[in-house]
Ligand SMILES: Nc1nc2c(ncn2[C@@H]2O[C@H](COP(=O)(O)OP(=O)(O)OP(=O)(O)O)[C@@H](O)[C@H]2O)c(=O)[nH]1
């Protein structure tokens with residue numbers, strides 16, 4: 042199965058990011074705590090250059106806590122990083138002090154020249170990692186549009202937290218080609234890629250097998266079955282997705298399975314593993 046997605050608006054996004062970067066002091070790069078590695082756009086590293094950057098692994102409420110701890114230890118060696126949940130608010134209070142720390146040197150230099158100006162922070166990351174939700178939580182108002190699918194934010198938008206910080210919301214950006222198909226699968230499983238561009242049933246079978254290896258027993262418990270080999274038939278039967286002749290509607294079963302997986306009902310699963 043090939044998962045490729047780089048619609049026109051992402052090429053435009055890339056061009057706009059480069060243009061806006063000139064006006065920005067600090068970057069917040071959002072990643073998905075379930076995918077601390079695969080949710081990072083390799084293009085961003087090139088585009089962002091040497092600007093001070095805070096990596097925010099969002100959706101920590103959906104990720105495996107043990108794995109998140111391990112990832113933080115590893116990623117801290119590369120630069121400032123936080124694991125947060127913009128939905129529950131966990132960890133969110135640390136963002137502003139960390140931004141201020143990243144900006145301290147520049148503020149000092151400006152102060153020496155008698156200039157007082159707000160920090161400009163650009164929020165970038167792959168689609169659906171919660172950029173707009175993070176901004177809304179930080180500003181305390183639902184100013185940026187959010188949604189439970191990738192590609193909700195189309196244009197960039199400046200929003201002010203208080204006198205000293207301005208935030209730029211940007212559309213999610215993926216890279217043109219997933220060289221590693223496993224990365225493509227993980228991104229699709231997390232909801233970063235539109236469901237329409239891949240085979241949902243095939244991806245579900247892959248993810249079911251992955252869960253059986255990495256979170257043994259979680260599917261059995263959640264779908265109340267003793268069956269050793271769980272598949273879409275099992276899930277469809279449990280969820281009542283039947284079509285004429287008593288057959289299981291496996292597409293419907295896959296849709297339900299992803300909804301339940303993506304909201305961590307089956308398990309708080311981290312797809313990029315650190316042992
Ligand atoms: N469980 C959970 N859901 C979250 C969290 N943060 C955001 N979401 C949800 O994730 C979905 C995507 O959030 P957005 O803020 O629209 O994501 P985005 O990165 O701005 O997405 P694009 O604009 O499409 O690139 C929404 O349904 C949010 O409610 C979180 O910390 N935990």
Ligand SMILES: [Mg+2]
Pocket residue numbers: 172173174186187193194211212213
């Ligand atoms: Mg958005």
